Amino acid sequence: MSTTATSPQPGKPQPAPLDGGAPAAKHHHTTVTAKPVTWKLPVTLLVLAVVAFIFFGLMGPHQTAKFGISTGSDFFQLPALEVPAFLGGIVLSVIMLALAGYAVFLKTRNRKVPAWVTIAFIALFVAAFLIWVVGGARTTSISLAGLIAGSVTLAVPLVFGSLSGVLCERVGVVNIAIEGQLLGGAFTAAIIATLTHNPFLGLLAAAIAGALVSMILALFSIKYVVNQIIVGVVLNVLVSGVTGFLFSTVMQADKDKFNSPAHLDPITIPVLGDIPLIGPILFKQSLIGYLMYIAVIVVWVGLFKTKWGLRVRAVGEHPQAADTMGIKVNATRFWNVTLGGAIAGIGGSFFTLVAIDSFTKEISGGRGFIALAALIFGRWNPIGAFFAALLFGFADNLQSIVTIIGTPVPSQFMAMLPYLVTVLAVAGLVGRSRPPAASGIPYVKG
Structure with a gap:
């Protein structure tokens, strides 16, 4: 009985060994190139x-x-x-x-x-x-507890949006449509919560709306292999146009009937909510605020501590190798993108169920793109994206406080801080950021 060894085909990428060891083929000469020093x-x-x-x-x-x-x-x-x-x-x-x-x-x-x-x-x-x-400033005193608690509140939709981006890009799909998912979630939560007089149904509807936007992204980018960035941009414009049209023609025509959603009030945990500094941050949140903390922990544990997470990361890093191991690459991508959209939709409901009591045109205000920046700044890690979103929320909240206390620092300077940090993060000036190797690359089997 004889065995025949197959040699790697030239020009065809070979899967990396799963144990991180050397390839099976023997090489007589090995050249080790030191990584250049990055200054x-x-x-x-x-x-x-x-x-x-x-x-x-x-x-x-x-x-x-x-x-x-x-x-x-x-x-x-x-x-x-x-x-x-x-x-x-x-x-x-x-x-x-x-x-x-x-x-x-x-x-x-x-x-x-x-x-x-x-x-x-x-x-x-x-x-x-x-x-x-x-x-x-003219008023040389501020509430540190209020500053931090307000920053966390403003960061809630950014955290949900960045988690959506993490789930999508970890599986190999670039999610530029976070803005559309947030906006769709905000609109749907407002109209369903108003019609049913139930904010919990509005929250559920927001998750479904975000998932539907993501399904369109997944369908065109995965099944029809359309450029993922172009699909995301088109979806942002589409959702903005549809929600803007319905707001002008339906919601404004009868605000009490279509645009007066029930409110999700803050829930204070007894005793813990009265701890100085920590209480307002962790134990005086709305339902969506508590869901934010839970979502960060669940996504991190799922990605890095479970078999599902290992498969997701394998698909995002080397889909060919994942396919040879029996993982359905495109199905994994489709459902991960859908899950990411549902999470972003929940973040969008924060605008209309917690922040204010109605929907307005372009209520998300570009925060989907800030969430995308938080994703990059956090290096495609749920915990890192969470803290990056908090930093952006801090800059946003500080902008308002600067105006109130009368500091000579222009408020416009504070408004540009999140975008300045974004540029530094994307440029790699605060450390090297490497996305998943197959992010943005469609996978065609065969």
């Missing part, structure tokens, strides 16, 4: 540290910035945090310079900069910026 991250940190030292430190205000931690309804009261703006800016910027210097040192040794360096630097930069803004 973008340490240089970016160094530039930002110098900017912080000059503006937040040397040119910082000489007043005292006060941050309230407790509110009147808290279980116990904590004193306000008072920070001398000038001294605080100097100290924090010096620490940032040290972190940037450490990153430069590691790169000179061809060593990777640890993630904690970048995370600590971002946290210090945000703190220094906040001290600088509040210390230079």
